[in-house]
Amino acid sequence: MKLTKLTIQNFRGIQTLDIKDFQRVNLLVGRNNCGKTSVLEALFLISSMSNPQSPVNIHFLRDLGFIEGEDFSYLFFNFDLNQLPQIAATVKEVIEKQRTLTIKPLYASYISANEKELQKKDLGPFSDQAINVTTSTLQFMEGIQLDFKEDQRLGHAEVHLKEGQFKFSSSFPDLYKESLRCIFLVNRIGMRQPDIYKRLDRLRVQKSLQEIISVLKEIESGLSDIHLGANDIIYADIGLDKLIPLNLLGDGIRHLLTILSAVFEAKNGILLIDEIENGLHYTSLKTLWKAVFRAAQDFNVQIFATTHSYECIEAFANSEFSEIALYRIDRSDGKHQAFCYSAEVLRAGVEKEFEVR
Amino acid sequence: MAKNKITEQQLLLVEGKDECNFFEALLTYEKIKKVQCINIGGKDKFPNEFTAWFNMEGFKAVSALGLVRDAEVNQAKSAFESLCYNLKEHHLPVPSTPSTLNLGPPKVNIFIMSDNQGSGMLEDLCLKTIKGQTVEKCLCDYLACISANQVLLEEQEKFNESKAKVQAYLAMRAPIVNSLGLGAKVGYWDFSHPSFHAVKEFLHTLFG
Incomplete structure (x- = not known):
């Protein structure tokens, strides 16, 4: 089994990069800082695309710790959560297969204390309650989801970081087993x-x-x-x-x-x-x-x-x-x-x- | 350690160290600066070595690229087409004919020795500068004497008359130098001779 081609988009410091004709x-x-290690990380992620622990592992391999979900933004180009990292590879065994991995931010689903307070009051259109609402989603980033695909078979995995604890989950298509x-x-x-x-x-x-x-x-x-x-x-x-x-x-x-x-x-x-x-x-x-x-x-x-x-x-x-x-x-x-x-x-x-x- | 890097934004790729010395001398004579002369392999080695230069850091910033090759036994067309093929392989601008500049970017031009037309090599171009002079007659007489007396019989199939004449010519000069390129550096070839007009024009349109 051999990887023959790799395409990286919006991952770490790499906006786009295509590499082909890999050998043994x-x-x-x-x-320095041209992206060599990021390429290795991309290879690692696409090879283990169904494993939600992999993005966490590559973080640790850089000697970085995790404090909060926001730290997952380091995977995103320019830390822009709107630019989804995507890694694709061609894998050749007997026949060629295409693998794709897309990483998306996951946001917390809880409601803040202030918002809970607001909900208790009667907030009609003429309410004298001043409402200041900020929408800084980065503060609520809780983890990432990995949408992966091998040819037409789709899978999904998630990792959440909540109160210092990682929670991993994944769902595979029927009979899918990570082979790489x-x-x-x-x-x-x-x-x-x-x-x-x-x-x-x-x-x-x-x-x-x-x-x-x-x-x-x-x-x-x-x-x-x-x-x-x-x-x-x-x-x-x-x-x-x-x-x-x-x-x-x-x-x-x-x-x-x-x-x-x-x-x-x-x-x-x-x-x-x-x-x-x-x-x-x-x-x-x-x-x-x-x-x-x-x-x-x-x-x-x-x-x-x-x-x-x-x-x-x-x-x-x-x-x-x-x-x-x-x-x-x-x-x-x-x-x-x-x-x-x-x-x-x-x-x-x-x-x-x-x-x- | 790596010795060969791209140091200028204008490159002249020539076949051999001797050609490098020759063109460095000619560029200096013509007061053309900031051109890096690169010794790149002949026909067989050229594709791989050209790719290695193309892949090198700094090539993206190159603004002018010149390629010079001997036509040798084939007509100039064959050598020209071979170079164009390599340029196309790397998605670089391709001149329509020898010595016709493609503005690119980068600017690209090709010169096939000795005159962009027939067969020939750099030695033939240099020998044109002594054509009709007494020294040319002496060289011809010398070679004729060698041939007539069958003085040297080994590896006759490799004998190259133009190269032999150049070496014999340089041997007569003082101080002696043992290559065409070094001869150019010490002024043994008359760069003001009309024979060099075409190659000078090639250099000026590309790098001037």
Whole structure:
């Protein structure tokens, strides 16, 4: 299953953006604040369009908390609740399917104390009661509704935030089941020790840990096994008399393990990785991409990653893998555009040291 | 690290570093400023490299785009059509004929060496400036001597008479330079010669 095309409207800082011809591994580049992470978030939302928790999750992934329903307005372009965010994607499995997600504000249905007071009085046309009515709907925004569609099948989900509590609900069309699995790795979250441990533990329960290790062994030949110890400690067997904590092998292999385990967990689905090169020395990037390409192919995962690093792009381009594309997200005069570098164009550019970011 | 970026709003795409040096010298001679000469691949590499430049930050702000290519063995028409195809692929303005400016925006023009008509290359254009001079006769005599005595037999199929004449001509100059473009930078080609009129006009209408 593969996403081939994405269209974003009125989402975050993006008014419109079309991106097409996605490959198995896609790298997004561009200046700070051009919208790379917003594109990943859009991919996440459309992949999990029937899950009302997803808009909440992407908020948390930005290290933002929720105080009130008004905070959902951050999803709307220019915080304008009249401009509804819409995300559409083409998903190709055996046949192509079109997915659409529209986000709408939900307003509170309660009546304010002042209005309740007014209702008690006899307010005829000649009443001497001065009525000042303000209609600031933002104050009453309570949540969002997600109207989603796959081809002609419609569904609906809602999330409300009331008195500090989230309430989620959804209704699916008959026999609809979310088929697209998507994992979002953000450097701050999902790459911490407890997160890596949990992921490996899930793989161990599924008896799938050895598949990850076999990929790692090709890259790090000294590694023969991985064991999960107490207190979230991950141990590596590198042929010494005892196991050693993985952390002692350096950030490179830990980063690699994080990504590979996430690739496996996203088997037959999609993996989103923000700042994929973070924490890695440039000499490790070739190893990273070799492992990622191998895992993506073995586990049938489509990957979307972002980077600022030219060395990361060079290593990406100079791999022998052909199912790649790089997208430069451009934002100028408030408008967004995606410039696509196919594998051949990217290699030609990198060979001549073109600035592709 | 990335070395190649768009630094000006006027671009001249030429085939090779030597051509870059040549046109930088000619632009300076003609007092045309703020043009970035870009060494872009030949026929085979051009489509991918052109796309990479087109996708680059800064291309959207380009106000004038010139493309120069050798016709080589084919007639100029074939080289011109190939460039037009690449322009169309990127929804850019297309000149109707070589050296006919399309106002765009951006402004776009194409020059096919050596005269927008027949076959040829930059070397042929430069050699026109010594046509009829004694030095031309010397060069022809030299090549005829080489050929008659079969002095050099290796890879004869790759022999290019125009390139050979240019190299032999430069070898006679002092201080010696080993390429046409570097020769242009030190003034070994007479830019005031009428042979350069057409290419100068191409540059002025596009960037002037």
